[in-house]
Amino acid sequence: MxxxxxxxxxxxxxxxxxxxxxxxxxxxxxxxxxxxxxxxxxxxxxxxxxxxxxxxxxxxxxxxxxxxxxxxxxxxxxxxxxxxxxxxxxxxxxxxxxxxxxxxxxxxxxxxxxxxxxxxxxxxxxxRRFDNGYRGIKQAIENGEIGEPLMIHSAHRNISQALGFKTDYAITRVAIHEIDITRWLLAEEYDEVQVLKVKQSKRTNGDWLNPQLVMFKTRSGQIIDVEVQTDGAYAYDVQCQVVGEDGTLNLPDPASVVKRTKQSKHYQLGNDWATRFIDxxxxxxxxxxxxxxxxxxxxxxAWDGYAACVTSDALIKSRVTGVPEKVELITKPYLYK
Structure with a gap:
C-alpha cells in the first residue's frame, strides 16, 4: 500500500x-x-x-x-x-x-x-451533485445564462421497489435526492413544502401511495414540483427542467446510441440508479x-443532511395534514457557509 x-x-x-x-x-x-x-x-x-x-x-x-x-x-x-x-x-x-x-x-x-x-x-x-448533467445546469445558472431561475419541474420514476417499501420512503429514500439537488442548484433554503394527492397507479405492487406530487417553495418564492413515481414506471428515469426569465435548462438523458429501425427512432433507458449515475x-x-x-x-x-431531514419531516407532515408545512431550520453555522 x-x-x-x-x-x-x-x-x-x-x-x-x-x-x-x-x-x-x-x-x-x-x-x-x-x-x-x-x-x-x-x-x-x-x-x-x-x-x-x-x-x-x-x-x-x-x-x-x-x-x-x-x-x-x-x-x-x-x-x-x-x-x-x-x-x-x-x-x-x-x-x-x-x-x-x-x-x-x-x-x-x-x-x-x-x-x-x-x-x-x-x-x-x-x-447527483457529481453528475455532469446537474453540474452543467448549476454552471449555467451561476453564469446567468437563463436569467433568474423562476421554477423547476422534476420527475423521479422507478420501475420497482424491494419488499417492505412504505409510503414515507417515497420521501426519505426517493425524493430526498430532489430535496437536496434543488437546494444545491438554486442555492436556496425552502420556506414551505407540500405533498399533493394525485390519481394512484394500478401498477403499484404494494399498499403504499404511488405516485406522489411533491411541491417546494424557496425563501425567495421559487416553486419546484417533483413527480415521485416509486413503482411501475417504464424505466428508471430522472428529469429536471429549470425555467428562468430568459430561457430553460433541461437535464440531458445519459449518452446513448440512437437507433433507427422498423419505422421508429429510439434509445435505451436505464433500469436502476446504478446504471444511470455510475459515472x-x-x-x-x-x-x-x-x-x-x-x-x-x-x-x-452535515448541514445538507440536516436540511434534507427537516424538509422530509415537513413533507411527511403535509401528506397527513393536506396543507403546506413550514421548513424551520436552526441558524446555519459559519462552518457551512
Missing part, C-alpha cells in the same frame, strides 16, 4: 457497499479498503478475503481502529446516526450514504459536534478522497 493512500473502513456490505468497495479499490487510486463490517459476519468475511482487508467484529470496533483513516457507512438507515457520531468522537472522516439520520434532532447534534471540533468530517452521499459515483469518491488529502471536505455536508 502506498504511504499516502487513505485507509478506508466500510460498515455495511450490501449491494451499494460492495459497489463502493470495488470503486475505492479499482477506480480511486488514493484509497484502499483495509477493514469491513457487516451484521452478517459471513458476508463481511467474504468481502475481507476478496479485498485483503480485516473483518471487524462490530462497526464500533472498526471506527476505533487506528488502522482506519476514514469510514464509509452503507449500513441500514437506522444505524447511520450512531456510527457517524462515533466517527466524530474519534475525529475521523466519515462518508455516510443518505439519509444522514432518521431524525432532524440527530442531524442537528452532528452539526453541533462538528462545529465544536472546528472542521468538517462528514460527507453525505447526495450523489457520478466515480467522481463523487474521487473528489472525496482528494478533499481528505487536501484536509478540507467540499462535498455535501
Amino acid at each position: 502506498e504511504r499516502n493512500q487513505i485507509r478506508v473502513g466500510i460498515i455495511g456490505c450490501g449491494a451499494i457497499g460492495k459497489e463502493h468497495m470495488n470503486r475505492l479499490t479499482n477506480i480511486v487510486p488514493q484509497t484502499k479498503v483495509v477493514g469491513v463490517y457487516d451484521y452478517f459476519k459471513d458476508v463481511a468475511d467474504e468481502m475481507a478475503e476478496k479485498y485483503d482487508a480485516q473483518s471487524f467484529a462490530s462497526g464500533e470496533e472498526l471506527i476505533q481502529s487506528d488502522d482506519i483513516d476514514a469510514v464509509l457507512v452503507t449500513s441500514t438507515d437506522d444505524t447511520h446516526s450512531g456510527y457517524v457520531m462515533d466517527c466524530l468522537k474519534k475525529d475521523k472522516y466519515v462518508f455516510c450514504e443518505k439519509p444522514l439520520a432518521l431524525t432532524a434532532d440527530e442531524c442537528a447534534k452532528m452539526v453541533e459536534k462538528e462545529v465544536a471540533l472546528g472542521h468538517r468530517l462528514i460527507q453525505v452521499g447526495f450523489n 457520478s459515483y466515480d467522481t463523487e469518491f474521487t473528489e472525496w478522497a482528494n478533499s481528505i488529502s487536501d484536509g478540507k471536505l467540499v462535498g455535501p455536508s
Whole structure:
C-alpha cells in the first residue's frame, strides 16, 4: 500500500457497499479498503478475503481502529446516526450514504459536534451533485445564462421497489435526492413544502401511495414540483427542467446510441440508479478522497443532511395534514457557509 493512500473502513456490505468497495479499490487510486463490517459476519468475511482487508467484529470496533483513516457507512438507515457520531468522537472522516439520520434532532447534534471540533468530517452521499448533467445546469445558472431561475419541474420514476417499501420512503429514500439537488442548484433554503394527492397507479405492487406530487417553495418564492413515481414506471428515469426569465435548462438523458429501425427512432433507458449515475459515483469518491488529502471536505455536508431531514419531516407532515408545512431550520453555522 502506498504511504499516502487513505485507509478506508466500510460498515455495511450490501449491494451499494460492495459497489463502493470495488470503486475505492479499482477506480480511486488514493484509497484502499483495509477493514469491513457487516451484521452478517459471513458476508463481511467474504468481502475481507476478496479485498485483503480485516473483518471487524462490530462497526464500533472498526471506527476505533487506528488502522482506519476514514469510514464509509452503507449500513441500514437506522444505524447511520450512531456510527457517524462515533466517527466524530474519534475525529475521523466519515462518508455516510443518505439519509444522514432518521431524525432532524440527530442531524442537528452532528452539526453541533462538528462545529465544536472546528472542521468538517462528514460527507453525505447526495450523489447527483457529481453528475455532469446537474453540474452543467448549476454552471449555467451561476453564469446567468437563463436569467433568474423562476421554477423547476422534476420527475423521479422507478420501475420497482424491494419488499417492505412504505409510503414515507417515497420521501426519505426517493425524493430526498430532489430535496437536496434543488437546494444545491438554486442555492436556496425552502420556506414551505407540500405533498399533493394525485390519481394512484394500478401498477403499484404494494399498499403504499404511488405516485406522489411533491411541491417546494424557496425563501425567495421559487416553486419546484417533483413527480415521485416509486413503482411501475417504464424505466428508471430522472428529469429536471429549470425555467428562468430568459430561457430553460433541461437535464440531458445519459449518452446513448440512437437507433433507427422498423419505422421508429429510439434509445435505451436505464433500469436502476446504478446504471444511470455510475459515472457520478466515480467522481463523487474521487473528489472525496482528494478533499481528505487536501484536509478540507467540499462535498455535501452535515448541514445538507440536516436540511434534507427537516424538509422530509415537513413533507411527511403535509401528506397527513393536506396543507403546506413550514421548513424551520436552526441558524446555519459559519462552518457551512
